[in-house]
Amino acid sequence: MTAPIIELDQLTKKYDDQYAVDHLSLTINKGEIFGLLGPNGAGKSTTILMMLGLSEPSAGSVKVCGLNSTSEPLAVKQRVGYLPDDLGFYDDMTGFENLIYTARLNGIDRKTAEERALQLLKRVGLLDAAHKKSGKYSRGMRQRLGLADVLMKKPELIILDEPTLGIDPEGVRELLQLIRHLNQVEGITVLLSSHHLHQVQQICDRVGIFVQGKLLAEGNLEELAEKLYFEDLFVIDVRVDHIDQQLIKQLNEVKGVNRVAQISDKEMAVYGESNITTDIANIIIQTNTGLQYIQQRNYGLDEIYHRYFEGADHSAKNTKS
Numbered sequence: 628m629t630a631p632i633i634e635l636d637q638l639t640k641k642y643d644d645q646y647a648v649d650h651l652s653l654t655i656n657k658g659e660i661f662g663l664l665g666p667n668g669a670g671k672s673t674t675i676l677m678m679l680g681l682s683e684p685s686a687g688s689v690k691v692c693g694l695n696s697t698s699e700p701l702a703v704k705q706r707v708g709y710l711p712d713d714l715g716f717y718d719d720m721t722g723f724e725n726l727i728y729t730a731r732l733n734g735i736d737r738k739t740a741e742e743r744a745l746q747l748l749k750r751v752g753l754l755d756a757a758h759k760k761s762g763k764y765s766r767g768m769r770q771r772l773g774l775a776d777v778l779m780k781k782p783e784l785i786i787l788d789e790p791t792l793g794i795d796p797e798g799v800r801e802l803l804q805l806i807r808h809l810n811q812v813e814g815i816t817v818l819l820s821s822h823h824l825h826q827v828q829q830i831c832d833r834v835g836i837f838v839q840g841k842l843l844a845e846g847n848l849e850e851l852a853e854k855l856y857f858e859d860l861f862v863i864d865v866r867v868d869h870i871d872q873q874l875i876k877q878l879n880e881v882k883g884v885n886r887v888a889q890i891s892d893k894e895m896a897v898y899g900e901s902n903i904t905t906d907i908a909n910i911i912i913q914t915n916t917g918l919q920y921i922q923q924r925n926y927g928l929d930e931i932y933h934r935y936f937e938g939a940d941h942s943a944k945n946t947k948s
């Protein structure tokens with residue numbers, strides 16, 4: 628049974644005459660890792676601020692953990708951990724001391740706070756640096772301390788705004804692993820905002836593509852591919868001994884094939900709306916054109932996103948009902 632943990636209904640934020648968030652409706656369920664993916668200025672941070680009750684919607688509503696974020700921001704804050712992109716710590720305090728400070732602000736008693744802080748520092752791989760001043764931490768270490776910090780109050784949901792910004796690849800890998808672990812082992816729901824496609828693709832169950840305040844599409848990778856690329860959902864790369872016009876004609880006649888693009892005298896790409904790999908292989912074998920290689924191309928989110936945004940006419944591509 629899926630239960631909603633974030634419910635946005637026609638959520639809107641307007642600055643002067645510009646929509647930062649434009650009638651956004653979206654439901655995120657308990658236990659998910661949801662990726663809010665979009666370029667700079669898409670409205671991701673504004674949406675998050677409204678979820679936390681830190682910014683008031685111009686219209687529409689936002690509920691988090693069953694609470695209205697706009698009218699009950701403090702209750703939401705108790706249940707949600709938020710890691711902003713410009714995370715601040717007291718740099719002259721150690722990592723451990725920073726966590727204890729957060730615990731005090733959240734009304735956690737000293738003994739519990741110390742136990743929890745050490746547990747969390749261990750979990751995020753900072754036990755060795757626990758008593759080092761946080762001002763001396765690297766950006767990756769600060770983000771991991773940030774995760775420990777939001778976990779101090781045992782949140783049901785964590786919201787991470789561009790958590791991997793400025794971290795080196797190894798640090799990114801560790802941070803993503805940690806986020807996945809928190810989700811899978813501890814059952815914490817995660818909302819992650821990012822414009823890093825590969826990272827979102829690695830850990831998110833579902834992704835929402837967000838542009839100019841609007842959600843263009845949402846779903847898992849397969850669903851997104853279908854929503855954004857419904858015309859040429861399947862692309863099959865083929866290499867044969869020789870390509871002739873008869874072969875191209877026959878391939879074009881296969882049910883489900885949209886077009887055949889010849890790339891060289893031996894290579895072509897066949898675009899279709901259904902999985903036509905077997906039919907194509909059969910034709911090549913029947914026509915004795917010497918099949919060397921055939922493979923269905925898998926779209927990653929990266930390719931989906933880039934091909935989608937490179938296309939000029941978004942509305943035309945996104946009209947599948």
Ligand SMILES: Nc1ncnc2c1ncn2[C@@H]1O[C@H](COP(=O)(O)OP(=O)(O)OP(=O)(O)O)[C@@H](O)[C@H]1O
Pocket residue numbers: 642646647665666667668669670671672673674
């Ligand atoms: N306080 C504000 N006053 C006026 N306009 C704002 C304000 N905050 C955000 N905006 C505008 O709203 C739009 C969405 O900004 P937002 O920061 O939510 O985008 P974002 O997707 O989080 O981008 P980024 O990744 O760059 O932070 C932008 O056009 C931004 O200029």
